[in-house]
Amino acid sequence: MAEFTLQNVSKSYGDQVALENVSMTIPDGSFVVLLGPTGAGKTTTLRMVSGLDKPDSGSVLINGVDVASQSPSQRNVAMVFQQYSLYPHLSVRDNLAFPLKSPMLKTPPDDIIRIVDKVAETLQISHKLDNKATELSGGEMQRVSIGRALVRNPQIYLMDEPLSSLDAKLRTDLRVELKRIQESLGATMLYVTHDQIEAMTMATHVGVLDHGKLVQFGTPREIYENPVSIYAASRLGIPKINIVPADMFPGAPSGAKSIGLRPEHIAIGEGAEGFVTRVEYLGDQTRLHLSVGPNDIITLADPHSTFRKGDKISISPKQNPIFFDASGARMN
Amino acid sequence: MSGFSVTEPSKRQKWFAGILVITYAMVTLMPLLWIIATGFKSPEDAISYPPKVIFEPSLEGYVNLFTTRTRVTTSMEETLLPPETWYDEIARDSGTVISGPTRYGQRFTNSVIIGFGSTFFSIFFGTLAAYAFSRFRVPIKEDLLFFILSTRMMPPIAVAIPIFLMFRQLGLNDTHLGMILLYTAVNLSLSVWLLKGFIDEIPLEYEEAALIDGYTRFQAFYKVVLPQAATGIASTAIFCLIFAWNEYAFAVLLTSGSAQTAPPFIPTIIGVGGQDWPAVAAGATIFLIPVMIFTILLRKHLLRGITFGAVRK
Numbered sequence: 001m002a003e004f005t006l007q008n009v010s011k012s013y014g015d016q017v018a019l020e021n022v023s024m025t026i027p028d029g030s031f032v033v034l035l036g037p038t039g040a041g042k043t044t045t046l047r048m049v050s051g052l053d054k055p056d057s058g059s060v061l062i063n064g065v066d067v068a069s070q071s072p073s074q075r076n077v078a079m080v081f082q083q084y085s086l087y088p089h090l091s092v093r094d095n096l097a098f099p100l101k102s103p104m105l106k107t108p109p110d111d112i113i114r115i116v117d118k119v120a121e122t123l124q125i126s127h128k129l130d131n132k133a134t135e136l137s138g139g140e141m142q143r144v145s146i147g148r149a150l151v152r153n154p155q156i157y158l159m160d161e162p163l164s165s166l167d168a169k170l171r172t173d174l175r176v177e178l179k180r181i182q183e184s185l186g187a188t189m190l191y192v193t194h195d196q197i198e199a200m201t202m203a204t205h206v207g208v209l210d211h212g213k214l215v216q217f218g219t220p221r222e223i224y225e226n227p228v229s230i231y232a233a234s235r236l237g238i239p240k241i242n243i244v245p246a247d248m249f250p251g252a253p254s255g256a257k258s259i260g261l262r263p264e265h266i267a268i269g270e271g272a273e274g275f276v277t278r279v280e281y282l283g284d285q286t287r288l289h290l291s292v293g294p295n296d297i298i299t300l301a302d303p304h305s306t307f308r309k310g311d312k313i314s315i316s317p318k319q320n321p322i323f324f325d326a327s328g329a330r331m332n
Numbered sequence: 333m334s335g336f337s338v339t340e341p342s343k344r345q346k347w348f349a350g351i352l353v354i355t356y357a358m359v360t361l362m363p364l365l366w367i368i369a370t371g372f373k374s375p376e377d378a379i380s381y382p383p384k385v386i387f388e389p390s391l392e393g394y395v396n397l398f399t400t401r402t403r404v405t406t407s408m409e410e411t412l413l414p415p416e417t418w419y420d421e422i423a424r425d426s427g428t429v430i431s432g433p434t435r436y437g438q439r440f441t442n443s444v445i446i447g448f449g450s451t452f453f454s455i456f457f458g459t460l461a462a463y464a465f466s467r468f469r470v471p472i473k474e475d476l477l478f479f480i481l482s483t484r485m486m487p488p489i490a491v492a493i494p495i496f497l498m499f500r501q502l503g504l505n506d507t508h509l510g511m512i513l514l515y516t517a518v519n520l521s522l523s524v525w526l527l528k529g530f531i532d533e534i535p536l537e538y539e540e541a542a543l544i545d546g547y548t549r550f551q552a553f554y555k556v557v558l559p560q561a562a563t564g565i566a567s568t569a570i571f572c573l574i575f576a577w578n579e580y581a582f583a584v585l586l587t588s589g590s591a592q593t594a595p596p597f598i599p600t601i602i603g604v605g606g607q608d609w610p611a612v613a614a615g616a617t618i619f620l621i622p623v624m625i626f627t628i629l630l631r632k633h634l635l636r637g638i639t640f641g642a643v644r645k
Contacts, residue, residue, distance in 0.1 A: 089559040
């Protein structure tokens with residue numbers, strides 16, 4: 001395993017800027033999750049690290065050594081592609097064994113069988129080992145694709161939305177399993193996801209990308225509690241952070257345009273007045289959709305609360321709220 | 333694939349389609365059946381008018397194809413020893429004795445060497461070129477591809493004289509190597525274009541996966557791209573072979589002896605007393621067989637569809 005560093009990496013495809021001056025360090029043994037909507041540059045970042053694409057400018061370092069001239073196999077990276085990219089002419093077993101048979105690894109046949117069987121079991125695809133790769137469901141293909149990375153012990157695992165096609169139960173199982181594997185191997189992992197639960201539960205570090213720029217890099221807690229902008233704040237948290245005008249509550253510093261309020265940071269009782277538009281009972285919590293003036297706000301109430309649609313309600317921030325200026329940048 | 337509604341055809345439609353296909357097959361198979369039948373006719377039956385559909389089969393055409401014969405008078409025939417083999421006997425029945433073999437076997441061998449040799453090289457170079465055109469940024473790619481295609485735009489006869497002169501200088505006239513080079517050059521335009529189409533269809537992701545999995549670019553090409561291009565390679569090979577096998581104009585002009593292929597040779601088969609049509613037909617029938625076998629062997633690849641589904645679109 002190794003430490004990976006991106007230094008001022010920029011990359012464009014045609015006129016499309018995919019990455020702009022991105023610098024980040026992926027510490028040895030860390031689990032870094034990249035967040036951002038489609039087109040933010042997450043997959044491009046993986047491709048830069050893997051060596052499948054070369055940056056237009058800037059450099060990629062492994063343990064402090066510039067690897068610009070190294071091919072993906074020289075970098076010894078494993079990658080789970082978003083499109084699975086299983087070899088259609090091979091069986092599942094041969095797909096899983098493919099990296100082990102490479103000239104780079106040249107694994108003895110007995111070891112190949114042992115490793116493939118173990119990984120297949122972890123991913124619950126043992127019964128499909130002799131299928132053709134094309135005779136699988138989307139979720140099974142995705143698991144084979146993960147397996148093709150897990151059979152190896154590379155410098156870094158690169159995973160591009162590896163759990164996106166799985167059903168909820170399997171996704172939860174594999175999330176725990178991947179994290180366990182990563183921790184037990186001390187593996188370095190760079191992981192792209194849209195799923196906030198995955199990001200919060202697995203990541204040691206989160207990188208937030210916006211139109212090719214890395215806007216914030218830190219622990220999930222830092223990103224959640226101290227976002228640098230409205231954009232970063234909106235990446236984490238379900239329900240999403242409420243963004244309301246700065247004048248809704250007293251105490252806003254001058255120049256503040258809006259306030260960021262996490263649903264759990266709202267106190268019910270006094271303050272701004274509104275009414276309940278919707279009540280969502282989730283068992284462990286109850287979500288209240290409020291309408292305060294022209295603003296829609298979501299907050300959490302006691303699971304046993306008796307609010308009903310149309311009820312009047314007053315709210316105020318529970319703790320020091322986060323203020324943003326007109327550009328959406330954090331003020332305090 | 334939207335815009336088409338697929339409904340089960342009615343019984344009448346199926347009948348109609350069936351009759352149409354059978355009629356078409358009859359029309360296209362007719363000349364083939366005619367040639368095969370003529371090969372088994374006697375010289376008299378072959379030119380009889382009206383043509384004979386039912387006739388007494390004879391192997392005379394095949395015997396005449398492979399042997400040269402001398403006519404003997406009845407009195408001379410009586411002095412000869414009795415015929416030793418079945419083909420001796422057939423020759424004797426028409427008043428001739430076999431004096432030696434013809435060159436058909438050798439011409440046929442030439443066709444096999446030149447046809448399959450040029451097909452191999454057309455596919456070998458065509459696959460490499462098509463892969464490069466498909467995957468790499470090649471300067472003036474479009475112009476190069478058009479140039480490659482343009483070599484096919486004129487009839488062979490237009491370039492035959494310059495090629496003849498060049499071949500004479502290089503000592504390639506009437507050699508296997510010369511003909512293999514020539515047919516490879518002519519077929520390359522076809523194979524590059526066809527194979528590029530097939531390779532374009534293979535998603536880049538497979539090679540990227542192989543690069544990540546520890547393989548070099550060439551190994552990725554060899555282990556991942558080639559197996560998936562098998563369908564395209566097989567069908568392209570059939571096209572190349574059929575061209576090289578049937579080619580007549582260059583063969584007539586550039587070969588005369590040791591490297592002559594079967595097509596210019598077959599029409600020159602002249603029997604005793606005029607064109608020997610059964611022998612010509614027999615030569616044509618045998619000539620059909622290798623291409624038929626080759627096509628049947630590769631049929632599996634032609635029918636196997638393009639791979640779907642292991643890359644999420």
